[in-house]
Structure formats: structure tokens, C-alpha cells
Amino acid sequence: QKEVEQNSGPLSVPEGAIASLNCTYSDRGSQSFFWYRQYSGKSPELIMSIYSNGDKEDGRFTAQLNKASQYVSLLIRDSQPSDSATYLCAVRNSGGSNYKLTFGKGTLLTVNP
Amino acid sequence: GAVVSQHPSRVICKSGTSVKIECRSLDFQATTMFWYRQFPKQSLMLMATSNEGSKATYEQGVEKDKFLINHASLTLSTLTVTSAHPEDSSFYICSAPQPGPTDTQYFGPGTRLTVL
Numbered sequence: 001q002k003e004v005e006q007n008s009g010p011l012s013v014p015e016g017a018i019a020s021l022n023c024t025y026s027d028r029g030s031q032s033f034f035w036y037r038q039y040s041g042k043s044p045e046l047i048m049s050i051y052s053n054g055d056k057e058d059g060r061f062t063a064q065l066n067k068a069s070q071y072v073s074l075l076i077r078d079s080q081p082s083d084s085a086t087y088l089c090a091v092r093n094s095g096g097s098n099y100k101l102t103f104g105k106g107t108l109l110t111v112n113p
Numbered sequence: 114g115a116v117v118s119q120h121p122s123r124v125i126c127k128s129g130t131s132v133k134i135e136c137r138s139l140d141f142q143a144t145t146m147f148w149y150r151q152f153p154k155q156s157l158m159l160m161a162t163s164n165e166g167s168k169a170t171y172e173q174g175v176e177k178d179k180f181l182i183n184h185a186s187l188t189l190s191t192l193t194v195t196s197a198h199p200e201d202s203s204f205y206i207c208s209a210p211q212p213g214p215t216d217t218q219y220f221g222p223g224t225r226l227t228v229l
Contacts, residue, residue: 032216043206043223044157049215088157092216099145099210101218105156 002027002093006104015113019076021087023104026070029094033065035074036088038106044088048074079111116140117209119221126197127229133193134224136163136207142187143209147218148180151204163190163207197228 003026013019021035032051036044048063050056050072056063062075072091076083089104116139126132136146146163161182162170169182181193194201206223210216 034217036220041204043204043220046217046219049217051215090218099216099218100147100159100162103157103159 002091002102004089004091004102004104006087006089006107008105008107010108010110012110012112013079015079015081015111017079017111019079019083019109019111021074021076021089021107021109023072023074023089023091024070025072025089025091025102027091027093027102028067028070030067030070030091031094032092033063033072034090034092034101035061035063035072036090037083038086038088040085047087076109079109081111081113084109084111117207117219117221119207119224121224122222123225123227125227125229128198129196131193131195132197132226133191134205134207134226136190136192136209136221138188138209138211141209141211143190143212144187146184146190146207146209148182148190148192149206149208151206151223153204157206160192163192165190194226197226199228202226202228 007022035047038044050063050065060077064073086106088106090101118137120135144165148160149157163184165184171177184190208220210218
């Protein structure tokens, strides 16, 4: 069974700090990786996607992928209270249904003013 | 990013009635859409894959006769919760992958169903 595991959290950081969110996956053939943010009572919104080993930066967000270790992470620099949400790691598995994603259970992040 | 809409955003109904939820991709065509359910403080649970022009594919444990899915066109999928009961009360979210090199999946805003 293809699995995606996230650090359980909840994670609490002070405003201005770096928040680090981690995710591991079991399907070694996975090629596409996504981070979604979900505010309470809302649907997930895409934050970052990453497909190649290394780092990908977008504003205050940096996604890191290491396929050899089957590990993907999301760093949030200069964390703001508005970043407080649940962050979902999603992996598009190899083979199987088109586009189907496997989601982790999410990590709840709280940024304290 | 791409836009996916859902209607209605919120519905309250009596036990035993059927409820239809629409999911539309507004600026791209989607041959595949996904339907998820999320209970409070729990993770997303994939219910089924909606396929344009063919039958939906249901995840294990999801009753296909209870959750009817119709992918009527390349921009519209509907989920009908038949004979709804209080235990069906949940947050129902659809998503659609935007065709292209990244196949990024975008979510609709969700429909909160409350069955009395």
C-alpha cells in the first residue's frame, strides 16, 4: 500500500521563525510532489509543487525533494500568523489511476504572534 | 492557478432526502475529477474518481449506490448523496487535475452537508 507520512505535529513556531514540515513516501517510483495548505473549514489550496531533486523556492516557501531518501519537505521562512493552517503533503504515485494523489494526514502549524 | 467551483457551498437537509453537489472546472477541461470527504479534524479521504464518458471508480468501502457520480461533460461532475443520513454529514470536496506537464490538481471550495 502506497503511503505518505507527515510529522504528526502540531507544530508551533514564533512569528518570524522558520517552520519546517516533513514528509516521507513509500512509492519509490513517485514523480510529482505537492504541498497544500488548508485553513480550518476550507478546502486545500496549492502552495508548491516539485518534481526534481533539490530545492525549489517561491517567496517565503522552499520545497526540498530527495528521491533517494523518499523525502520531501517544506520550509516557511519569516513565518506569519496567517501561515497558521494544516499543511498537506501529496504524492502522485507511479502507475495506477491517472492523476491520483495520495495525501498525508497533515501537519497543523500554529504561528504565534 | 486553475479554478474549480462547487455548488452549493452549504446544504442542510432532512434524513432520507437526496442531495446533489456539482463540481465544475471553469477554465480547463477535466476528463477526470476526484471526490473527497473530510470529517472534522480528520484528513481528506478519497471517495471516488469521476471519469468523463465512463463509470466512476470507487475507493474501497465507498458505496457506489449511495454516492452516485455522473461526469456529464468535460467541465462538470456531480455527486449525489442518496437517502442521506446524519452520518453522511461531512465536508465534500472535489478536485480536478489541470492537463499539462505538471497535472496539478486544484480543489473546489467544498460543500458542507448537514443531515438532520
